[in-house]
Amino acid sequence: MSEKDVIICRCEDVTLKDVLDAIRSGITDMESLKRKLQFGTGPCQGKTCIPIVEKILARELGKKVGESGIITTRPPETPVPFGIFAKGEHHEK
Amino acid sequence: MKSKEVVIVGAGITGLSTAYYLVRNGVKDIVLIDKSFPGSGSTGRCGTGIRQQFTTREHIVLMRESVKLWREWENSLPISIHFRQGGYLWLLETEKELTDFKEYVKMQNLFGVESRIIDPYEAKQIVPDLNTKSILGASWCPTDGNAYPFDTVEALKLALRNNGVEIHPFEEVIGIETNSNRVECVITNKDKYYTNLVVNAAGFGANRIAKMVGFSLPLKLYRHQIAVSEPVKVFLDPMIVKGELYFTQTYRGRIIGGTDLNEPETNNLESTEKFLEKYAQELLSVMPVLSSLNVMRQWAGFYVVSPDSHPILGGTPVSGFLVAAGFSGHGFMLGPVTGKLMAMYILHGTMYLPEANNLGLDRFEKGKLINERAVIG
Numbered sequence: 001m002s003e004k005d006v007i008i009c010r011c012e013d014v015t016l017k018d019v020l021d022a023i024r025s026g027i028t029d030m031e032s033l034k035r036k037l038q039f040g041t042g043p044c045q046g047k048t049c050i051p052i053v054e055k056i057l058a059r060e061l062g063k064k065v066g067e068s069g070i071i072t073t074r075p076p077e078t079p080v081p082f083g084i085f086a087k088g089e090h091h092e093k
Numbered sequence: 094m095k096s097k098e099v100v101i102v103g104a105g106i107t108g109l110s111t112a113y114y115l116v117r118n119g120v121k122d123i124v125l126i127d128k129s130f131p132g133s134g135s136t137g138r139c140g141t142g143i144r145q146q147f148t149t150r151e152h153i154v155l156m157r158e159s160v161k162l163w164r165e166w167e168n169s170l171p172i173s174i175h176f177r178q179g180g181y182l183w184l185l186e187t188e189k190e191l192t193d194f195k196e197y198v199k200m201q202n203l204f205g206v207e208s209r210i211i212d213p214y215e216a217k218q219i220v221p222d223l224n225t226k227s228i229l230g231a232s233w234c235p236t237d238g239n240a241y242p243f244d245t246v247e248a249l250k251l252a253l254r255n256n257g258v259e260i261h262p263f264e265e266v267i268g269i270e271t272n273s274n275r276v277e278c279v280i281t282n283k284d285k286y287y288t289n290l291v292v293n294a295a296g297f298g299a300n301r302i303a304k305m306v307g308f309s310l311p312l313k314l315y316r317h318q319i320a321v322s323e324p325v326k327v328f329l330d331p332m333i334v335k336g337e338l339y340f341t342q343t344y345r346g347r348i349i350g351g352t353d354l355n356e357p358e359t360n361n362l363e364s365t366e367k368f369l370e371k372y373a374q375e376l377l378s379v380m381p382v383l384s385s386l387n388v389m390r391q392w393a394g395f396y397v398v399s400p401d402s403h404p405i406l407g408g409t410p411v412s413g414f415l416v417a418a419g420f421s422g423h424g425f426m427l428g429p430v431t432g433k434l435m436a437m438y439i440l441h442g443t444m445y446l447p448e449a450n451n452l453g454l455d456r457f458e459k460g461k462l463i464n465e466r467a468v469i470g
Contacts, residue, residue: 029263032130035137035243038345041390043323072392075364079323079387085366085373086384 008056009049011042019053023060030054030069040071043079096287098122099439100279101294102266102302104131106242106425107417108294109249110432111439116256118440123258126281128265132246134296135424138394140319140339140351140470142332143426144181144237145206148197148466151403152423153204154448155430160236162429167240170248171255174240175344179330181237182219184228184379185210186335194232197467201234208234220331222382228335239332239341242425266295269305269414276306276413289413292435297395299418306411311457312419313358313398317470318368320391322348322383338375339470348383350376351470364391396422401462406431406452407438415439416454422468 006016014037022036030053033039039053040046050071058065098120101108104127112123127133143163145156160178167176185191194210201208211233213225219233250260261283269291270278279286295302300310324346332341340350352372354365369391377384399405399419404427406417417435420427430446437445444450451463 029130031133032262035130035132036247043387043389045389074390074392075366076369076388076391079389081385081387082322082373082377083384085369085388086377
């Protein structure tokens with residue numbers, strides 16, 4: 001299958017070709033890759049795509065997974081409507 | 094060991110923009126050093142807004158020029174930065190606010206910014222989904238707007254790389270050597286750079302860098318939080334402001350915004366649910382239609398605040414050591430004009446906008462502070 005037909009991030013429509021092009025253009029840390037390609041910013045909160053990109057990056061650079069940085073996870077863990085927060089139904093534990 | 098004409102500490106918008114205007118004026122022997130990735134500090138954490146609705150001559154004139162430069166950037170940088178002049182709609186709830194903003198608008202008009210006070214009916218025409226029940230009017234400036242921070246960083250990086258400028262991410266400045274009160278050498282955890290010119294554009298780290306040459310910057314760090322929603326079809330062009338609340342929609346369809354928790358200064362950048370609750374309440378009171386929209390992510394960044402909420406620009410007691418820091422929440426929007434001012438200052442030894450002469454570090458000693466009354470979020 002062609003690199004451009006392999007979808008890495010379904011939420012943001014990022015392909016394997018997008019990831020490889022970005023890495024080969026010199027972007028070699030996870031945080032910058034995320035900001036360039038926007039993978040991991042969709043409704044799944046990066047649960048699928050981030051581990052995949054970490055593996056691709058490690059493979060391309062000949063490093064171990066995690067050596068090129070990990071992405072800061074941002075709350076909430078799953079998308080929650082504004083209306084829920086406005087009612088104050090959730091509280092910090 | 095290397096020799097460089099200019100060493101810029103910090104690859105946020107301030108450092109990148111300064112390098113960009115140096116390159117455009119023929120200085121290319123530049124290195125930018127950042128302890129993390131470019132845009133990792135306040136630039137990449139900001140709320141995207143670009144406004145000219147300020148209350149001091151300095152801010153108004155600098156931002157009027159910056160908006161002009163933002164437009165040039167959108168047309169001339171290698172990729173789109175999604176600069177959009179959707180306006181800032183500042184909702185006013187009390188008679189006092191209305192009276193104050195009428196004065197601000199006069200000041201803004203005097204210096205060429207086309208803001209005006211409008212009634213709730215007109216505000217609702219601009220943004221039909223607005224709840225205008227509790228407002229008396231709004232301050233409206235159609236030429237204010239926003240841009241996309243990561244695309245802006247990427248565009249500047251490309252423009253600089255195309256001109257052979259080096260950007261060194263994940264490299265940390267650990268010392269700066271001076272000789273007879275003159276900058277001589279920048280030492281990092283990876284290399285050593287001989288130079289006669291250092292620009293301290295280190296954002297929330299600016300004070301740490303200044304201390305390396307023997308003085309402090311009067312800067313305090315305040316945590317400000319932001320949340321972003323899932324994407325929906327773009328329907329909201331302006332930035333809406335009401336009290337401490339601000340929000341707009343990015344070109345990627347996400348509602349981005351924040352509010353202020355009035356916290357004391359801190360080094361903590363964790364995000365809190367307390368923020369989300371206050372933000373959601375304020376957001377839905379202004380735009381109830383967003384109630385079922387999902388919150389996708391939240392994060393925090395620093396406002397690096399100076400004693401008068403204006404940046405510190407220009408020379409310092411150490412020769413060859415320049416500073417551009419303390420933007421007090423306005424560093425992204427001021428980015429283009431800051432870079433041009435700093436580059437021209439390096440090349441010609443003077444601020445090309447006279448108002449910027451009032452923003453020197455020496456103003457604190459001389460007691461010449463400028464008071465900004467309109468700081469949001």
